[in-house]
Amino acid sequence: MNSKHQYVELSDGYFIPALGFGTYKPEEVPNCKTKEATKIAIEAGLRHIDCAYVYQVEEEVGLAIRSKRADGTVKREDIFYTTKLWSTFHRPKLAQSCLERSLKKLHLDYVDLYLIHYPLSMKPGEELYPRDENGKLMYDTVDLCAIWEAMEKCKDAGLAKSIGVSNFNRRQLEMILNKPGLRYKLVCNQVECHVYLNQKKLLDFCKSKNIVLVAYGALGTQRDKKMSSPVPLEDPVLGALAKKHKRSLALIALCYQLQRGVVVLAQSLKKNEIKENIQVFDFELTSKDMKDLDGMNRNLRYLPYKIKDIIALMYCFDKQDEYE
Numbered sequence: 001m002n003s004k005h006q007y008v009e010l011s012d013g014y015f016i017p018a019l020g021f022g023t024y025k026p027e028e029v030p031n032c033k034t035k036e037a038t039k040i041a042i043e044a045g046l047r048h049i050d051c052a053y054v055y056q057v058e059e060e061v062g063l064a065i066r067s068k069r070a071d072g073t074v075k076r077e078d079i080f081y082t083t084k085l086w087s088t089f090h091r092p093k094l095a096q097s098c099l100e101r102s103l104k105k106l107h108l109d110y111v112d113l114y115l116i117h118y119p120l121s122m123k124p125g126e127e128l129y130p131r132d133e134n135g136k137l138m139y140d141t142v143d144l145c146a147i148w149e150a151m152e153k154c155k156d157a158g159l160a161k162s163i164g165v166s167n168f169n170r171r172q173l174e175m176i177l178n179k180p181g182l183r184y185k186l187v188c189n190q191v192e193c194h195v196y197l198n199q200k201k202l203l204d205f206c207k208s209k210n211i212v213l214v215a216y217g218a219l220g221t222q223r224d225k226k227m228s229s230p231v232p233l234e235d236p237v238l239g240a241l242a243k244k245h246k247r248s249l250a251l252i253a254l255c256y257q258l259q260r261g262v263v264v265l266a267q268s269l270k271k272n273e274i275k276e277n278i279q280v281f282d283f284e285l286t287s288k289d290m291k292d293l294d295g296m297n298r299n300l301r302y303l304p305y306k307i308k309d310i311i312a313l314m315y316c317f318d319k320q321d322e323y324e
């Protein structure tokens with residue numbers, strides 16, 4: 001065991017596995033691929049599964065977990081499962097029903113972590129992306145603190161062990177932290193974070209408040225291949241470190257996050273990649289390596305393409321682009 005711990009303690013006393021398996025996939029990829037990949041991930045030793053209501057793969061992920069429980073590979077308590085409250089369920093009366101829908105699909109009694117997926121509300125209804133007759137997304141106005149109170153009720157009901165947020169900037173985190181009558185502190189903030197967007201300021205703030213930062217897109221995300229932006233896994237700095245440590249560029253990118261105290265997610269549908277990613281615990285970067293990696297930051301955001309237009313409208317993603 002080296003300086004990277006395989007589990008990180010959350011402020012509520014639960015432990016989150018430091019490496020998580022991401023289950024988002026583009027719509028055109030069949031859901032059965034996620035089921036198979038999740039089984040492979042569990043077999044490979046991954047215990048943290050990151051999903052969301054909006055990914056629409058919870059049935060398949062649930063099937064994979066059930067199958068690995070049935071064959072004795074894991075028990076329920078070995079798995080750390082995260083799901084997220086979708087933006088059309090923000091009204092306080094709806095927040096729990098979103099989680100209940102996830103749990104029903106998963107055939108689980110509780111999730112380990114429930115996150116507010118985005119600090120942006122959309123009109124309630126069955127459409128995940130409700131649009132008006134002109135094709136414009138229909139937003140809703142719900143107070144973030146009221147959403148948080150609904151999250152607290154999910155924890156009270158025993159449906160979620162821990163509660164947190166995703167895609168929140170510092171100001172939004174502070175709104176929750178300073179909420180009068182706060183009963184449960186948010187344990188984590190899941191945000192895009194990689195060598196080109198290292199979120200240093202947000203990470204420092206989160207650390208000062210005992211909030212765990214969970215990184216998504218750490219491998220440069222399933223970015224729109226048509227985009228001309230640079231690809232982290234082709235970067236010469238990562239390449240040189242990969243050569244030095246005789247590891248892949250992906251492993252260097254994941255290791256970087258773990259060694260700065262970030263919980264990191266990695267998505268793949270490929271057996272070799274899934275099995276490779278867990279090897280991140282087998283080696284260590286030096287402080288000079290870490291400094292070189294810090295130097296790669298360029299505040300470059302790869303927006304998940306489907307919600308690009310939503311995010312563009314979010315007041316939280318403005319000029320500085322570092323959730324500040």
Ligand SMILES: NC(=O)c1ccc[n+]([C@@H]2O[C@H](COP(=O)([O-])OP(=O)(O)OC[C@H]3O[C@@H](n4cnc5c(N)ncnc54)[C@H](OP(=O)(O)O)[C@@H]3O)[C@@H](O)[C@H]2O)c1
Pocket residue numbers: 021022023024025050051117166167190191215216217218219220221222233248250251265266267268269270272273274276277304
């Ligand atoms: N909270 C949020 O708003 C939010 C947003 C986005 C994502 N997430 C979560 O974070 C997870 C991860 O983020 P992400 O899905 O955007 O992408 P990611 O993990 O940054 O990148 C995924 C891509 O990396 C490649 N990859 C994985 N392992 C590799 C390896 N060992 N070597 C080379 N390439 C490798 C895979 O490409 P190939 O398989 O094509 O090789 C895969 O498409 C998601 O699945 C989801 O659970 C959350």
